[in-house]
Amino acid sequence: MKQHIAVIGGGVVGLSTAYALIRAGHDVTLIEQNEDVGLGASYANGGQLSYRYVRPLADAGIPRQALGWMLKPGSPVSLRLRADPKQWRWMLSFLSACNRSTNRRNATLLLQLGLESQAEMATWRAEGLDGYFWRQAGKLVLYRNHTAFRKAVSAIQDPTLEQALSPAECTKIEPAFAHLAPDLAGGVFSPEDEVADSYLFCKALKTSLLSLPRFRYLPGQAALVPETGKNCTLTVDGTRVATDLVVLAAGLNSRDIAAPLGIQLPLYGLKGYSLTLRPSPETLPSVSVTDYDNRIVYARLGDALRVAAMVDIGAEDRSLTPDRLESLRGLVRQTLPGVSTSGTPDTPWTGLRPATPTGIPIIGRSRCENLLLNVGHGALGFTLAAGSAARIATMIGHAHSDGVQK
Ligand SMILES: Cc1cc2nc3c(=O)[nH]c(=O)nc-3n(C[C@H](O)[C@H](O)[C@H](O)COP(=O)(O)OP(=O)(O)OC[C@H]3O[C@@H](n4cnc5c(N)ncnc54)[C@H](O)[C@@H]3O)c2cc1C
Numbered sequence: 130m131k132q133h134i135a136v137i138g139g140g141v142v143g144l145s146t147a148y149a150l151i152r153a154g155h156d157v158t159l160i161e162q163n164e165d166v167g168l169g170a171s172y173a174n175g176g177q178l179s180y181r182y183v184r185p186l187a188d189a190g191i192p193r194q195a196l197g198w199m200l201k202p203g204s205p206v207s208l209r210l211r212a213d214p215k216q217w218r219w220m221l222s223f224l225s226a227c228n229r230s231t232n233r234r235n236a237t238l239l240l241q242l243g244l245e246s247q248a249e250m251a252t253w254r255a256e257g258l259d260g261y262f263w264r265q266a267g268k269l270v271l272y273r274n275h276t277a278f279r280k281a282v283s284a285i286q287d288p289t290l291e292q293a294l295s296p297a298e299c300t301k302i303e304p305a306f307a308h309l310a311p312d313l314a315g316g317v318f319s320p321e322d323e324v325a326d327s328y329l330f331c332k333a334l335k336t337s338l339l340s341l342p343r344f345r346y347l348p349g350q351a352a353l354v355p356e357t358g359k360n361c362t363l364t365v366d367g368t369r370v371a372t373d374l375v376v377l378a379a380g381l382n383s384r385d386i387a388a389p390l391g392i393q394l395p396l397y398g399l400k401g402y403s404l405t406l407r408p409s410p411e412t413l414p415s416v417s418v419t420d421y422d423n424r425i426v427y428a429r430l431g432d433a434l435r436v437a438a439m440v441d442i443g444a445e446d447r448s449l450t451p452d453r454l455e456s457l458r459g460l461v462r463q464t465l466p467g468v469s470t471s472g473t474p475d476t477p478w479t480g481l482r483p484a485t486p487t488g489i490p491i492i493g494r495s496r497c498e499n500l501l502l503n504v505g506h507g508a509l510g511f512t513l514a515a516g517s518a519a520r521i522a523t524m525i526g527h528a529h530s531d532g533v534q535k
Pocket residue numbers: 137138139140141142143160161162163166167168169170171172173174175176177178179349350351352378379380381382383386399400401402403426437438479480481482483504505506507508509510511512513
């Protein structure tokens with residue numbers, strides 16, 4: 130049956146949800162509090178659609194490594210303990226997920242959602258959604274540490290989708306990183322993984338949605354108020370908005386929006402940074418690369434190079450911390466000295482990954498009968514957005530769709 134559905138949040142997850150619901154034939158209103166869509170965590174992320182490289186951060190050995198990170202400035206993960214119950218609750222759940230069997234189980238769930246996402250994105254592209262520097266670039270994860278490389282190879286679930294490579298084979302696939310070969314243990318290559326610009330993807334979704342009469346864009350700040358019975362009421366800038374259903378997809382802020390309903394979302398903002406460089410075209414890598422030991426990702430997006438990294442736990446703010454940016458710039462200079470920026474300054478950015486302790490997003494119904502959740506995509510929101518959106522559309526059901534094709 131056709132429904133009127135409000136989606137809160139114009140990030141990559143909310144826009145994808147709106148798009149999937151429109152495709153399913155519903156009337157959709159998207160509410161965004163910023164001056165435009167895509168300006169939250171979705172803005173300048175790493176651009177990786179890494180459908181196969183989805184292992185959660187919570188894993189065996191991470192707590193021990195974290196102690197080292199706390200003591201070492203410039204490390205890829207920084208941990209600052211705060212007198213913040215939200216942080217402690219999240220960290221305790223995170224620690225209980227730090228074991229091999231939970232990590233493997235969750236990686237399998239994420240892989241499934243990743244593959245659903247890839248198929249959904251392919252359908253959307255076939256329908257004409259474009260303009261966001263999408264490429265099937267393949268993804269190469271480089272390992273310097275032999276133990277980490279062996280662990281990664283043993284975790285390969287399907288050798289036709291992920292291949293273990295020697296250092297020489299890595300260099301052949303992406304010559305821009307050739308100078309690293311003597312230090313490498315090996316690499317894992319996923320030829321079918323993709324890259325794209327997440328902000329341009331958000332803009333493309335908004336443009337496509339605005340061309341459809343069943344879609345309405347409503348700028349403003351959404352809130353959810355408990356009602357008597359099992360429903361909640363949606364307000365935008367204090368005014369009630371009547372809808373059949375609401376999908377909460379407001380990234381990290383979903384935690385505060387759901388709280389008045391008695392729904393405690395286990396989300397914490399893991400701060401990360403990116404740099405956008407404009408090097409000379411001949412120095413740009415073509416394949417998307419993850420430097421595993423430094424936890425840095427490199428993606429060519431058009432004529433730019435997006436470099437993203439760092440997980441700062443205990444820094445839920447959007448300030449551009451100068452020493453973290455300098456550490457990132459230093460690591461990029463070491464790892465990719467061939468990239469000549471011709472004196473052009475890089476563009477730094479920071480965002481908060483809306484992370485659950487396990488790395489598994491929360492997609493589904495809530496204790497309020499008219500509210501669904503699509504939140505907590507952490508470090509993989511761009512990768513998982515289309516599949517998560519399709520799952521929400523399946524849960525709600527189709528309404529004799531006329532699709533989005535014009
Ligand atoms: C440094 C970094 C690198 C990353 N790299 C990658 C990558 O390479 N690949 C990948 O898959 N993922 C990556 N991610 C993760 C990905 O960017 C996030 O998971 C994703 O952007 C989350 O999307 P979202 O829509 O849930 O949140 P957001 O993009 O934050 O969107 C939420 C939206 O909701 C709006 N909103 C909030 N409250 C309200 C309200 N009350 N009313 C109305 N609107 C509201 C906000 O203004 C915002 O626009 C990276 C993240 C970071 C920080």
